[in-house]
Amino acid sequence: MQAVLALADGAQFYGRALGHFGIATGEVVFNTALSGYQEILTDPSYAGQLVTLTMAEVGNVGCNPGDMEHPRPLAAGLIVRNAAKVWSNWRGKVGLDDFLKQHRVVAISAVDTRRLTRHLRDHGTMPGCIVSGEEPERAAAEALHRARGLPEMAGQNLAREVTTRQPYRWHESAWDLDAGKPAAAPAARRHVVAYDFGIKRNILRLLIAAGCDVTVVPATTPADDVLAVKPDGVFLSNGPGDPAACSEAIAAIRTLLAHRLPLFGICLGHQLLALASGARTVKMHFGHHGANHPVRELATGRVWITSQNHGFVVADEGLAATLEVTHRSLFDGTIQGIRRRDCPAFGFQGHPEASPGPHDAQGLFGEFIELMAGDRRHA
């Protein structure tokens, strides 16, 4: 069964239908990670995006319940070169195609993903549309029409759409592969309220593993509600869309900062912290999406290989005096970490929780714990 992907600028890519047959629209991005397609598909930060995987072979290990970053995939669609018909892995439960079908995710395979990647690299991310299960010519016209009709990502508050409706407690700790199940959670010594702008489960797992008691709250939760439960710290999660559009969250963060509550933000959360501190965010050309991004920790000179997934970035221009840049990307020099000079708050643009990706930056969770313990380094 044929499928077609059209980009808003008119570029077309023919391939084979994968997953659910239908129509999917979204901003087309590419991710260069070599592993972790299931985590990527279920990462809420990909809401509203059609994800191209540059890895040539996808689906080889199937999908399993332990690698879900959200109860269901939130990526708008998937674009790959080769999709495995047969999978093999001791943790696998279901094949990629069936997984996509179960969750009604439209996908396309047999695409020259390298051509697409180079196109996005040169022309920037842009709206696109996959149409599958239709006669090719009609599908192409339909896809192009829809791609052109799609709004730009800038200005969209998608966090509001993917966030939890109700606060909840999280209990599961990080996975222990040798045991084949989540590790036992250590005794909780800190209570953390985690803002869910599209939070990945591995962040929650790592907070539990670090000895936190975690309450997850909706993206629009007012600061007063948080303050009312007197947490030791507040976590600001990753999430999709334009951070500047999340005005409620930015307002809430300002209040929390004023109360000098220890704050840790990842990705969108980091950007919101910056915005709440008076910085600006800008849309990137094609963003950072991958698991091989070198980031320098400026204090030590050490280089971490990090997992990244963002299309917006904190701007250097007009950075508030209250913010100190702590990390920078070695790919393009952009800001990768910030810290408030005047209150216990810091943010990291990449994904220290990895999943997928390397664990080099995982020490940041420890820093958050120290911050809550009143370590003066961050105050």
Next chain:
Amino acid sequence: MPKRPDLDSVLLIGAGPIVIGQACEFDYSGSQACRALREEGIRVILVNSNPATIMTDPEMADAVYIEPIRWDFVARIIERERPAALLPTMGGQTALNCALDLAREGVLERFGVELIGADRRAIDTAEDRERFRTAMAEIGLATPRAALAHSLEEALQVQAAIGFPTIIRPSFTMGGLGGGIAYNREELTDIVNNGLDNSPTHEVLLEESVLGWKEFELEVVRDRNDNCIIVCSIENLDPMGVHTGDSITVAPALTLSDKEYQRLRDAAIAVLRKIGVDTGGSNVQFAINPDDGRLVVIEMNPRVSRSSALASKATGFPIARVAAKLAIGYTLDELANEITGGRTPASFEPAIDYVVTKIPRFAFEKFPAADPRLTTQMKSVGEVMAIGRSFKESLHKALRSLETGLTGLDPVLAAALGEAERNIILRRELKSPGADRLRYVADAFRAGLERGEIAHLTGIDPWFLAQIEELVDTERQVAERGIDGLDAASLGELKRAGFSDARLAELTGSNESSIRHLRHTLGIRPVFKRVDSCAGEFASDTAYLYSCYDEECEAKPSERRKIMILGGGPNRIGQGIEFDYCCVHAALALGEDGFETIMVNCNPETVSTDYDVSDRLYFEPLTLEDVLEIVHREQPAGVIVQFGGQTPLKLARDLEAAGVTIVGTTPEAIDLAEDRERFQQLLARLKLKQPQNRTARSLAEALAEAREIGYPLVVRPSYVLGGRAMEIVHSDAELTRYIAEAVKVTPSAPVLLDRFLDYAIEVDVDAIGDGETVLIGGIMEHIEEAGVHSGDSTCSLPPFSLSTALQDQLREQTRELAQALGVIGLMNVQFAIQGGTIYLLEVNPRASRTVPFVSKATGVPLAKIAARCMLGKTLAEQGVTCEVIPQFYSVKEPVFPFARLAGVDPILGPEMRSTGEVMGVGRSFAAAVARAQVAAGIRPPRPGRAFLSVRDADKERLVPVAKELLARGYTLLATAGTCRFLEALDIPCARINKVIEGRPHIVDLIKNGEIAYIINTTEGRQAIADSYSIRREALQHKVTYSTTIANARATLSATDHLAADEVHSLQQLHEELTICKEPR
């Protein structure tokens, strides 16, 4: 942390000769390191005994020493050169072991030389099995249950706790040498004894078997700021139990989820930190239980390795170059990722958007007696790598790159087999893998076996099996539909799955050119994508390309005048690093002359496949289809086929027919030299002599002709190249047997008979022609008499016994031949001289194995000069018209894989079996032989009991040798015939039984360590078979043996020159070269 200012000079140790387990990947790493250090202004001193390497070119280092890689010689070099540091991580296990010896002997301390890259503690912890296990336990990583043993008794004791099968791994050896898998006590005893023997520390590890587990390798690079990156993950398609060097491997790892992969990543980095590799590249190997994911660490190499070469080629990340920079103080973030033109730093992890497949190449056809099963001891002699946009495409490309006649997953089982028999064979081949295991897997699917069952038998991950199953299904459909079933859509799909035109032709009962024509008519051609280390995320100007059948082509060919050089493909016996050396030189010379150079090759171990050696690199199979498509895209002004050995030569005619311009000597002339009849006519015209020869189309004809020209005869089938199935026969009976057993003689496949010139001196001459004049590169006299393959004989430049007059005749004949053939470029001529008469054995108007050796010995870069001739620059224009005759002797000594291949007879013969070579330089011939023998690891005989057993024809010639032995303090022991002969001449000698004569016999004495030296010459099939155990036991017990009288003479005279006294740098030797012979 920038470069350390205190390191003004660095000594680099190479890997020595090419052997199984240590091939030209260390030329790649060493030459990268040399370049990386020199561009920092560091004085580089290099030692390597292997003359066929690029790294030993005088331009590569400030001082190049072609000397034995043994601590006492290297100590001499250190004493002279006083380097600030020693970088031991670029030359494989050889260099590491030598560095440890230098440290142990106090040399490094005495001369204040710092070990950089890996220190002594790190090397010890990584290489010492027990320390390594302890270190792993300390960081919470599991290793297979294991225990060390230093004796057989100890081994038997500890084995009880481990159970069968037991893996035996000797300490401090490479390529699994001396190791194996024991399933019972008898095998355990054998392997342990062998392993203890091979381990320099007399130590073996007995290890719990994790046979059938999944095997992974990670290439890690660390800098002194503790930044770590994984350059590449490599997955072995073959499960644990097959040495990783013999395994089919893919990159990146394909059957791990992210959590599993990151666990490996964390573990690999933890291992590096624990072992203490402060800077540089290392390789960590893991096994994973496919049933529950249990992870164990198998081993780590604290140096660049075969896998780092593969990882570098697979990703475009030059590990050796980066490791060298890190060793002198840089950190990863200070270095640029050069493939992206420095747009990104080296401190990142390459992302790849293709699949790389490596397949090893074996040489079991050369060693029929060797066990062809793949085990933990490496047996392959080379490898190919292929890049595709899917596993299927990459696998297909790799299979046809092998040049073993495969067009894809060709069936291997005979079609006529009954089901029962077929299933028995299949089960055996699936369970105990050999070189063709993948073809048996395909056959198993063809025979209807279930994937699950094949997975169970082979231990290969079902994902890979499913890929092969899908290919087999596709093949079935293609065969059913035939060529008429191929339309644009289906053919495009097949090409995307990597099917070659040739394979599709076989499946559809068509021929390759019809499929190609159809494909071109349908507009289906490959596009070329770039290897850029970043999956397209950043722009790359580096033209490192591979083909695929996607949509967008990134080749962007230039309008410059360009020359394409076809490389040599996989290393194999008879075609190795020497040809890569020539290809690299051609690229360098033409690049200097302003041509755009395009390299095509598929061997990841080589220097030629470094993306910065040529302007453009196509990492592609060297088949007609693949080369023609590159030519179509690039439209080069000319293609060079004469430097890459047989691989490109085989294509020359077809390329020319397709309209491709072949530069240099014409394919017509190359053919003429190989066509027996036409060549004879040419020689007759030039009045040059050839040994009498005939072609026989039946046994009767052969016997009649044999009587005509007389025995002994060299016999060989007409359709086989490279000395395969070649034998020397001495009688009607032997000839009859040969024709009955060894070959099938038919009118279309005749057998060739050549009069064998007994006791002839064999000579190789390398020369260059420019169409008019001819430059003699060098005359090499063989030490072994004619009858030993020229690649297997020791030779000397200049000749050690030939008169000037004879040499001049050789020069003259070479010139005449070159001119008659119209040689433009390189030419090699093999002569035999018998009783003062010169016979012509063979002419090859192309690069020969000896080109790098001659270039090192004479300081004349033959391959570069030849390349320039081919593009129209005459010898006169290049200013190189006279032959350089060195005042010192250079001896080339071959190195054999016999120790690694149990059961193989180490006797030399007409079939080439050496894997590599070393060079020894000396003021006298004997001194040069001594150096060469030391470098080749031949133990010089020490006075004791010498055992003599020679064929009748050698008895006269044995006399002076026997007398010399006595004079040197040996006592003589001989078999009956030899003993009677010597006693008759009053040479004191004791008699000993042959093995067939009852006990105690000679082999008993060898086993008891009572023999110091063996001279055993033999002829005739039966006699060779009878004396096999003598040679094999001698090899096993490390008793020096000579299988020719000439070798015995050279060996004895060499023993006077064994001291590590004077060492010479190549630069210094070349400065001395003053004698220059003008052509007439």
